[in-house]
Amino acid sequence: MSKYDLRYALKLLSKLDHQLIETEVEVDPMGELAGVYRHIGAGGTVQRPTKEGPAMIFKNIKGFPNASVVIGLMASRKRVGYLLNCLPERLGFLLKESVNNPIPPIVVPNSQAKCQEIVYRAEDEGFDIRKLIPAPTNTLEDAGPYITLGMCYASNPDTGESDVTIHRMCLQSKDEISIFLQPGARHIGYFRELAEAKGQSLPISISIGVDPAIAIGSCFEAPTTPLGYDELQVAGAIRNEAVELVQCLTINEKAIANAEYVIEGELMPFIRVREDQNSNTGKAMPEFPGYCGPANPSLPVIKVKAVTTRKNPIMQTCIGPSEEHVSMAGIPTEASILGMVDKAMPGKLLNVYCASSGGGKYIAVMQFKKTMPSDEGRQRQAALLAFSAFAELKHIYLVDEDVDPFDMNDVLWAMTTRFQSNEDIIMIPSVQCHPLDPSNQREYSSKLKAKGNACKTIFDCTVPFCLKEKFERAKFMEVNPKHWVSDFE
Missing domain, CATH: 3.40.1670.10 (UbiD C-terminal domain-like)
Incomplete structure (x- = not known):
């Protein structure tokens, strides 16, 4: 298996001064965890007081005895430079070159996939994603627990071409997740529309807790990465090593083989849900401009078929308006602009x-x-x-x-x-x-x-x-x- 995963990144940061701290003090994932990290290192457009600081691992999560949560892994441009072995001011150039020299992902046998060490199937008695996945809320007004750093992987039902992107996803019930797909902005939304036009569901995997190169690379958009360009190729180029995928167990799709968590599911045709149906606050979660995004009245639904994890999995999350979003969205944008202007x-x-x-x-x-x-x-x-x-x-x-x-x-x-x-x-x-x-x-x-x-x-x-x-x-x-x-x- 590749050495490049979330645990490799954390091990690297643990050897550096002031880049990673841990706590054994119990924390409630509902609002409290983000409230703590706001002071430690959120930065970005988060309401002051906040600052840029180290990443943080919470090892005692209320209600989740076998899991921990890491936040702020990329909430510092300097730290992203450490993680990608690049000077911070040259990160845009690194990503530009990586887009131009892609290395496609490969598929490894299920027996080698660390993400499938533990398997929970939807038909199992007591199955409930809200008890399996320690997804936090950023505030007490959030529509529900959110997956903020899930690598969504799906394929064009007509061509088989695949794409990876990050979306706002809220845990709605024991086996349902809402997903916000900005119209016309992401290829997975287009794939869903193609499938729905045929009355079909769209298989989708959500990989959580991955190599930072994957998270950064997945944030590229058209025209830099047009329809048919799998952004996992960018991460492969950054590492000079192909990203490893594995076949999912319950759906016809692949997932990132060394992820901490993988959710296997299907985007259901013609089914919609009100994003804040469980909170009725009218708010979704804090978004990158620094304001709470309004709850969407009608979002597509992912029906979960299974959750697979590594042993003692590490949930990765971020605060919506934090410096982490700046790193993930901003650096690929820099690369896109550099590439476009340099051609002219x-x-x-x-x-x-x-x-x-x-x-x-x-x-x-x-x-x-x-x-x-x-x-x-x-x-x-x-x-x-x-x-x-x-x-x-x-x-x-x-x-x-x-x-x-x-x-x-x-x-x-x-x-x-x-x-x-x-x-x-x-x-x-x-x-x-x-x-x-x-x-x-x-x-x-x-x-x-x-x-x-x-x-x-x-x-x-x-x-x-x-x-x-x-x-x-x-x-x-x-x-x-x-x-x-x-x-x-």
Whole structure:
């Protein structure tokens, strides 16, 4: 079996300072666990006080004596760099190259699959996913326990091509899970529509607790990974080793062989459920913009056939608006933008950062280098390409090569000293963006033509090429600070 799994990642972090902590103190998965981690290391768009901190393992979960829960594994760009053996500022480039050099997954025998060490079948007496899977709630208002880091794997019923994505899934009953499939945004939603048109169910596996390379790679979207591109190939390229799959036991689909948990089920045709039917709060769970997503009145249902696990399984979860979402959504977006722009104007785009304040989806900082007079204006063309590469982007900040795109204070400095609103704002009104932004509603602005529309905006904080010599930053002596501070990093 491959060495790359969740336990390998945790072992790696345990050897590093301030990257992983454990607790044996009992914690309630219903609201309390996320409430604790909010203070330890959630970051992102979580309501303050919060901060970026270590990942955390809770080893004493109320109601689940044989399980533990890990949270925040990727809630730090620096930590993602450790986990993927890459400098944090080069992660977008690593993923871009991985998309371009895919390694397809392979299938291993069931006898080798660690995810099937323990098997619970739906026909077994007392079977109840709510007692088998320690899925937390982020808040006490959540619609129910949520699987936030489940790798959903399904196949096109016409072609057999497979896809892996992450979706919001709520445990609704002993053997039913609702799944939020954003219309037109994910290939598994398209597969479900094809199956339903034929009156058929769609087999689907949900693998929880996997190698971080799989979780990151699964967040790529079209056009970077078009229909028919299995994103598990990205993880294979990152590790230079094929992801191992195994045939499920009760459905005609595959799952990730060394996952901690696998849920086997079928997306049922013509069956819908109200997301908050068990809580009646009107809320789903906190989403990446920092607000609770509204409960959906009608969601597709996964009928669970079996749950398989490793011995003493580790449930992996995240806080919806945390820095973990920024890592998973933002870094693949950076890779997509780098790839798209580099094809049009090689060497001009130096780096991209999908900032925490945008949840990894809404904001991109693009570091652009102008080397000749004819480059003036091309930075704005690059921003337009970025909008086409990733539809959910709302704001793009363009900066010069002497501005650190990963330091928002530096970006705002550029916006203060290299930007005039009446000259350097480019607005593109009423473009489809993302429905979870509460300002993307007609109630907020009557000029928006539909829910999810936004006025996309480019903030050009670059110096006009003809004035570059007048905007040279103060130069300091180059020294090695370790001569004076030996432990300086």
